[in-house]
Every structure is written in C-alpha cells, then in structure tokens.
Amino acid sequence: MSTQENQSLAGFSLCEDGDNVMQLSEIREMVEARAKAEQGTRKNTAPRNLNVMECVMAEDVGLGELYAKIQRGRFVFNRQSREWMEFNGVHWQLDTMERSKTRVADVVSVLLKEAQKVGVQASEAMRDGNEEIAKMYESQQKTIMNRVRRLRRKGGPEACLEFAQIQEDPLAIKGDEIDQEQWLLACKNGVIDLQTGEFRDGKPEDFILKASTVRWEGIDCPAPNWEKFLLEIMSDDAEMVDYLRRLFGSTLRGGDKEHILPMFFGDGRNGKTVLVEMVSEVLGSLVGPIPSEMLLDQGMQRSADAPSPSVMSLRGLRAVFASETDEGRRFSASRCKWYSGGDHLVGRWPNDKRPITFPPTHTLFLLTNHKPHAPSSDFAFWDRLQVVFFERRFVKGEPQKPNELPRDPNLKDKLRQELPGILAWLVRGCLEWQQDGVNPPPKVLAATDEYRRDEDLLSIFIDECCLTVEPDEKDPTTRVNATEFYDAFVKWYGQNISKKKNFPQRKFGKLAQEKFPKRKVGGKNWYYGVLLSPDFKSEMGLFGKSDD
Incomplete structure (x- = not known):
C-alpha cells in the first residue's frame, strides 16, 4: 500500500467505546469505499x-x-x-x-x-x-x-x-443540477434505477447529493421481522400493509408525485413512530423532519421577504415528516396544499441575497396523536388527505385489551439488522406504485371521510338540532330566520365545542349558504330547507322568536 493510501486510511482504526466496537468487516467496507472513490x-x-x-x-x-x-x-x-x-x-x-x-x-x-x-x-x-x-x-x-x-x-x-x-x-x-435525476436512488454501493429496479455504478454526471446509507443487496432481499412488524401495527390487515408499501415506495421518486397528504393518526405506542424511524434510517439524507407549525394556521403572517430555512430544508428531499400537533390546533389549508402539491416552492437561507425557486420532490407525512381541526369545505385539502389509523397499542405488561400486544424492547435492533431488506421493500413498493398508484384501500377512505364529517361542525349541528325539509320560497314553514339560526348554533357550539371562543358569524353564513339557499324577505334574511327542531328550541329557550 502506498504512503498516500496509508495516509488516506489514517482515520480508520480499531476502536472500542463502551459497547461500540468497529469490526474488521466494517473497516474493510470503509477501505473498499475509499478505494472506489480514489x-x-x-x-x-x-x-x-x-x-x-x-x-x-x-x-x-x-x-x-x-x-x-x-x-x-x-x-x-x-x-x-x-x-x-x-x-x-x-x-x-x-x-x-x-x-x-x-x-x-x-x-x-x-x-x-x-x-x-x-x-x-x-x-x-x-x-x-x-x-x-x-x-x-x-x-x-x-x-x-x-x-x-x-x-x-x-x-x-x-x-x-x-x-x-x-x-x-x-x-x-450553478447548483440547480443537484438531485435532479428523479428516477435514480443512490445508496451505499451504487445507484438504483427506480423505473426498472436495476442497479449500476454511480457517476459524477448524475450529480446526486442526497443518498441512502444502506447497502443494496438486491430486489428480493428479505426482511421477515419488518414484514411481521407491519402486519402487527396494521392489525393483521394485509391490504393495509400493501398500501403502506406503495405509499412509501411512491416517495422514492423525486418529483411529479401524487398530490397526497398522508396522516398517521393514533394514540401513542402504536408503532407509527418506529415505522417512520426505520424508513428514515434507510433513506438517510433523502428524508427529514419539518416543524408541524409549517402546516398549521399561524395567524399573523410573516413577511414574504423574510428568510425561510424551513422551506429551503425541503429541497431535494423525497419524504418529510411533521410530528405531533397540539390538541385543538387548526390546519392552514393553503399551507397544506402548498407543501403537498406540485407548485414550485420559494424560499431563501438567512445569508442568501435573493429567493430561490425550486420544484417540490417530497411527499409530506403528518404524524399525530390528535387530529388538528381542518376546513371541512375545502375540497382540494380533503382530496389530498389520506388518514391511516393506528389502532394497535404495544404495552410493557400483560395486554389487557383486544387491541394491545406486548412490546418488544429489542424491536429496533432487530429491524436495523434488516435495513437492506427494508430498502428492497421500498423499491418493490415504488415499482408497484408505478403500476397501480398509491390506491388507498377502503379503510383509509373511510377514516378520511369520518375525519371530514367530524370537522363539519355545521352538519353535526344540523343532524343533532335541526330538521331538513324541501325548500320552498313560497312556503314560510320551510325556512329559518338567519339570526335565529346563527344564535342557536352559537349556543350549541359553546356547550359542545368551545366555551372560550365564539364561532364567527361571517364564517357561519358562508358555510350555511353552501348547504341552504338564502333569501331576504321582509327586510330579514332566511335560510330555506332547514328548521330548528322543537326539542332543541325548547331546550335552548329559543321559543318566542318571530318568523314573521
């Protein structure tokens, strides 16, 4: 070995630090990688x-x-x-x-x-x-x-x-050349063509910067513990496991993705965090976290000219994860659509002189124990959302409920032994996605619909407190006074949703007009096709309001 080669390997040595011992096989891999680079x-x-x-x-x-x-x-x-x-x-x-x-x-x-x-x-x-x-x-x-x-x-x-x-x-x-090969995935020992699953050497002209740190061992590399883990967290639903494989596989491509916003929801200790951690370990610098605040309603908007490092951190990523939101927080529909859509993103680092525009390459995931409030009337938002409910819980002691399983304290160590197999699982998912799309199963669609219904407060109020009839502008018995309708909703809202905050009248009017025709008769506004139920009016003390 030459003197220069000896110097280049000066950083490689057997070292012991507690339980961490660098094995000869690891050193050999590092030497081979360095030799390949040289x-x-x-x-x-x-x-x-x-x-x-x-x-x-x-x-x-x-x-x-x-x-x-x-x-x-x-x-x-x-x-x-x-x-x-x-x-x-x-x-x-x-x-x-x-x-x-x-x-x-x-x-x-x-x-x-x-x-x-x-x-x-x-x-x-x-x-x-x-x-x-x-x-x-x-x-x-x-x-x-x-x-x-x-x-x-x-x-x-x-x-x-x-x-x-x-x-x-x-x-x-220039810098724009970096990570532009959407169908290439670099890993530890080469580059995978995601369109075919074929493997080849990396080339400088690929200009790939973000890469997996895992070694490619073939498309059929097994991961039995990983497969078992997925079935457990999906309550033994093989259709949901197949969906997760297509979903995560779709993230591997760096552009022109389906415009989706997957939300992993469920109480803690349900496996969703381990799932994301393992995918993140496999994909390395290709994935990253973002603050959940980027997706939530922030109230006062920052200046468009202000530095936006959080936006710039998305550049070149294949998947990003926003974890946990405070209970009761509200999504900003425009932010969610912007970060999960196909429109170019604009941002700048603190020391940049001018903003940078770049195409999105990521799929955005939200991991939460609490469902943030979302606008029920925004079709584009709900069209993107895919809710995955994690109903299983992994407990330390003896399981007490049907949805509980004993926790495996060595699970992560077992899964880390299968990282090449998890990489193969992801690539297989990418190939399946190209053929079938993400194609969410009925369970995901049902969970998303239920979430949307829960967020449609006016519909809930109508179901609980009103009667719907055929609207007839000539028949005054098919209408409700707009002010009375709003007052009734506010009382219901204060008792069932929030006592601290009133529901804005203008927002209520917009939602109500999406459901019922509104007309002005005799100097008053009326909604046709809906009535307050007698039981609700009696309970709330609303009798005596005039319909004249």
Whole structure:
C-alpha cells in the first residue's frame, strides 16, 4: 500500500467505546469505499491536452486551471450554496473535511514532475553545448519551483481553488443540477434505477447529493421481522400493509408525485413512530423532519421577504415528516396544499441575497396523536388527505385489551439488522406504485371521510338540532330566520365545542349558504330547507322568536 493510501486510511482504526466496537468487516467496507472513490480520479500527471508551462506562466490563474483539469469529476464548487463537493465513488457529498484544499497537493506533484523534466532538459542542453537553451530551461525550472512554494504557503491553496472555479471552463456548477435525476436512488454501493429496479455504478454526471446509507443487496432481499412488524401495527390487515408499501415506495421518486397528504393518526405506542424511524434510517439524507407549525394556521403572517430555512430544508428531499400537533390546533389549508402539491416552492437561507425557486420532490407525512381541526369545505385539502389509523397499542405488561400486544424492547435492533431488506421493500413498493398508484384501500377512505364529517361542525349541528325539509320560497314553514339560526348554533357550539371562543358569524353564513339557499324577505334574511327542531328550541329557550 502506498504512503498516500496509508495516509488516506489514517482515520480508520480499531476502536472500542463502551459497547461500540468497529469490526474488521466494517473497516474493510470503509477501505473498499475509499478505494472506489480514489480509483480513476486521482491524477498525479497533467492531462494530455494541457501545457503545464502555460499554466505555470499564467500564475494563480494557470494553477487554478491545472487544478480544475486534474480534479474534474472528483471535486466541484456549488455556486448556489458556496461550498465544495466531493465525489465519493457513488454520489457527491459535501466536502466538510476540506479535502478539496488538501488535494492541491496533486497540482504540486504535477509541477514537481514538470520541474524534474525541465531539469533533465537543461542538463541535456548544457551537455550538448546549448547554453542559451539550458538557461531557458533553468529559468523555467526556477519559475515552477516558485509556483510550488506559492502553493505550499498560506493562502496558496485558497487562491488555487478560487481560480479553479472562476475560469472559462470552471470546476463549478450553478447548483440547480443537484438531485435532479428523479428516477435514480443512490445508496451505499451504487445507484438504483427506480423505473426498472436495476442497479449500476454511480457517476459524477448524475450529480446526486442526497443518498441512502444502506447497502443494496438486491430486489428480493428479505426482511421477515419488518414484514411481521407491519402486519402487527396494521392489525393483521394485509391490504393495509400493501398500501403502506406503495405509499412509501411512491416517495422514492423525486418529483411529479401524487398530490397526497398522508396522516398517521393514533394514540401513542402504536408503532407509527418506529415505522417512520426505520424508513428514515434507510433513506438517510433523502428524508427529514419539518416543524408541524409549517402546516398549521399561524395567524399573523410573516413577511414574504423574510428568510425561510424551513422551506429551503425541503429541497431535494423525497419524504418529510411533521410530528405531533397540539390538541385543538387548526390546519392552514393553503399551507397544506402548498407543501403537498406540485407548485414550485420559494424560499431563501438567512445569508442568501435573493429567493430561490425550486420544484417540490417530497411527499409530506403528518404524524399525530390528535387530529388538528381542518376546513371541512375545502375540497382540494380533503382530496389530498389520506388518514391511516393506528389502532394497535404495544404495552410493557400483560395486554389487557383486544387491541394491545406486548412490546418488544429489542424491536429496533432487530429491524436495523434488516435495513437492506427494508430498502428492497421500498423499491418493490415504488415499482408497484408505478403500476397501480398509491390506491388507498377502503379503510383509509373511510377514516378520511369520518375525519371530514367530524370537522363539519355545521352538519353535526344540523343532524343533532335541526330538521331538513324541501325548500320552498313560497312556503314560510320551510325556512329559518338567519339570526335565529346563527344564535342557536352559537349556543350549541359553546356547550359542545368551545366555551372560550365564539364561532364567527361571517364564517357561519358562508358555510350555511353552501348547504341552504338564502333569501331576504321582509327586510330579514332566511335560510330555506332547514328548521330548528322543537326539542332543541325548547331546550335552548329559543321559543318566542318571530318568523314573521
């Protein structure tokens, strides 16, 4: 093994820290990955089409050009994020250890070889009696060594990198190229074509940054504990397990997704958090959390020009998870539709000078123990929502109820042993989704419809407290006074929904007109086709109101 290879492996060592021991097999995998990244990319000789002396004579600009020629396909500067990236043999990664700077040493190696070659030419010229030619070569050698010293001094590598990314053929990208291959999924040892399930080597020109950290072991890699876990949390409903596979599989594609908003609902200790944690471990940087507040009604709106790091964090993700909401909070329908739809997102990091527009690549999931209030009349919102109810509970002691099962304290460890199998499960789900769509089963549709009915407070009030009749504008017995109708609803609302907050009259009127025709007769407003029930009027003391 060469000295450089030994140095590159200096960070790999057997180490013991409590129960965490790095095994030889893990070290071997790391070495193989590093070797794959190095293979064919490190160049200690100048490219054939580049005149080294021309670069030397061009000073810092030329040294930057030489660096760009040597390191193209291995390092690249992202102008949008203002940071260097490194190709690791499978996909690009952020150059957090500044290896782009240390690899200026490759330019030094090329210069030293050129200096050696020029020195030989000077000696040969002197031996042949060509003193002037010999002096020219000696001058060139001196200039080369001056450039070497420049690169080895403080500020030299930085200048080299700066000029490498601002030349005519820059070692740089705009940044829009990153993670644009919607049908490719990078993992630890290669790239999966999600349209076919085929596996291949990664390429620098794929410009994949976000990747799974799990090794691909084939489409049929098993995960028996995972399959058992899914059946348990879905109450042994195989149709629901198939749906989850298609749902999560659909998230793998990075764009043009179905416009859906899955909501995983149920009391704690029901498995939904473990489900999401395992998928997140498999997909790594391809998924991430977002604050649930991004989806909820915030009241006062922030300035559109304010920094929006939460929005920018969505860029390039395949799935995002918003966990838990306070009981009684209300969804912002416009936010939910924006973050779960196909419209381009706009945001900026705190230090960005201007906003960035980018296409959404993610599927948004909401995990909650409490159903936030949602607008019952917003068709587009409910068309996106898919409610998955987790009715099982996993308890420490002996199960006491039919929906309870004993908790397995080693479950996560068992599932982590099957991460390659879970990755295969996800890819199979993606292939199934392309053929059948997400296709929510009747249980999901029923849970969503029930949620919507629960949120339609006016319908609940009408079912409990009113009579519906055929509307007839010529028949005063088929109508209710608008003020009386609202007053009755407010009393019912205060007793059954909230004593602290009144229901806005304007909002009530809008909802009521969606259900019943409203007419102005005799200077008063009336709703036709609905009456307050006698029992409710008696209970609330509403008799005596005039219908004249």
